[in-house]
Amino acid sequence: MIKIVHYINQFYGGIGGEEFANHKPEIREGVVGPGMGLSAQLKGKAEIVATVICGDTYFNENIEEAKTAVIAMVKKYNPDIFVAGPAFNAGRYGVACGAICQAVKNELNIPVITAMYPENPGVEMYVKDAYILETTNSAAGMRKALPALGKFITKLINNEEIGSPEEEGYIPRGIRVNYFNERRGSARAVDLLVKKLRGEEFTTEYPMPLFDNVDPHAPVEDMKNAKIAIVTSGGIVPKGNPDHIESSSASKYGKYDISGFDDLTEETHETAHGGYDPTYANQDSDRVIPVDVLRNMVKEGKIGSLHNYFYTTTGNGTSVANAKKWGAEIAKELVADGVNAVILTST
């Protein structure tokens, strides 16, 4: 018999709501809460041998301890499959489900499945680590989520091939799989175009990644006293590119002192960027990060001061995930240094 261990939070474990969200992980034999419904869906092909219950706040605030504790509990039952949730649109629960699936997969190397609403933050964080079946945003969707989980788990048990996200109902993991189509690409592309022109429904074969929008910051009210910093994805670096920032798909960013510069010149700075004609940026890097103009503005009293450091990387081919991570690190430093506003330049 296939053995499953199921992870749920304190709410579905019947312990209580928000006031019990600090509940430490515990494991109980057999099914608890949604496991009852899931068990019925498995129709005797697998057994939920134990259920881990952990408070959402406890998990998220003690993530390493929680993972270690839960893994130790799960290991004892030597399961074949690990299931977490469904978490619907509960943010901390979703993150916990994703994180524990990732940990179980890494430690025990068994299939891990969870289910949640596509906008749950757990999806973005862990979609590559586990199959995440799509659910509605509230527990009202349990009626559909459990049969979907049951069906998916049954496929795993039977060693059936897992098809595309559309066929199986899981959230796309960003993995492309080759397949043969009887019709060549150009013919399919023309079909898509004709459908589009006719206003008919069509499904792209090449979905674009979704990027979030950043809300503009409120205007800086007192520019005369503001400390301004420069951050660029245009690849400007001190001459010789001392930290070897890659010309594309950068793996790092640089932070360089400009306190001694009123003007960037061919002798002092250049661009490391490999995605545009560097001639004009190499001649005068002020064209990408306007240090000269900003110095003048400080002298004229238009802005308070220019921050002593600028941050730089090459933006071409750089992953959004890296850019986000670096942006957060840079912002933290800038805030700590008392910077009031940033001029962000590209190429």
Place this chain on the structure above:
Amino acid sequence: MDLEIQKRVKEFAESEDKDNLIVILGGAEAEAAGLAAETVLSGDPTFAGPLAGVALNLPVYHVVEPIIKDNCDAQVYDDQIGMMEMVLDVEAICNEMDEIRSSCAA
């Protein structure tokens, strides 16, 4: 249906004669009414509360359903429910209740 209410319904069902018990719902949306009805019929479909896996099979109606309205004093009903009856999507609620009752009976 919230966990406290589930607990109270369960206690009533255990302490009272079930033949003399009927659940009347007042939820404002069809889906929520349907979930509450299912909870007291075949058990909590979200498996979160005391009625998870407990099928009480209690008779359950929404207060805007004709069977309830027709059994109430018209004046009292109008005073107490009339306003909400105008605001709610009565047809959607009635359809949902019918559907849940028949699917739970099946």
